[in-house]
Amino acid sequence: MIRIKFFGVRGSLPISGDSYCRYGGKTTCLQITLDNGYSLIVDAGTGIVDLGDQIINKTDPLFIYFTHFHWDHIQGLPFFKPLYIPNQVIHFIANQPVGWNQNIVSQMNGKQFPVCFDQLPSDCLFHQFKSSTLELPPSMNMTAMAANHPGGYTIYKLTVDKQSIAICTDNELLATGPANQSMQDFAQQFNNCDVLIHDCQYLPEEMASKSGWGHSEYRSVCDLAAMANIKQLVLTHHDPCRTDQDIDEIRERINFYIKEKNYSFSITMAYEGLKLHVV
């Protein structure tokens, strides 16, 4: 079984207020746990602060995989309490060009945040994805693929026994500019995944003014899920301007679209605290 818990589902900017309570206003962070107890974190948006509070009494090594280094995926890290626990081992992993660790270190350089990274008492280690120094459970296979997103983005696909999930929180499926991947490439990569967690930040009518910003609208994401024979599509990275009611209305539009297209996968709008058990 793969257990997934969402700690932050907002894109771009954290948001708070009565109108955002149900889906939540924290930026991207999720936790994945396997039956053997192995656990990993994907991204360090502001959602990672709550996650840190929940695991503060555990001493197990932590594994944080980064999809990329835009603010909404790293801005919670300086407030992640395990960083301040002496000798706590924290592995930082990314599939980006060498030197990517500076994106993590430089946001704690004394100028943007008072505590410098090299003053931390925890034991922080940086790894290139698939580094031989990182041992993963033998039952787990993890692959990486590029998305269409400015500055580069790593999609992670995780397979454990017969279950597979893919995480793709920032991706412009129908990129109008230079694209790393086509719809067909993505459909092939995600083929038969039990769960696809995908970006759905914009509405179809917004794409004309936001094309090239690296995000998708629901119709192309639903088309992809159908092409790839996905069982459950989880839509995330909600735009910070969307209230709970707005997201409910987008959900209704999606219901209408998938009925019209006769698509059969299930849809979940991600919210803070959402737990999925993939069996």
Ligand SMILES: [Zn+2]
């Ligand atoms: Zn993002």
Ligand SMILES: [Zn+2]
């Ligand atoms: Zn991004």
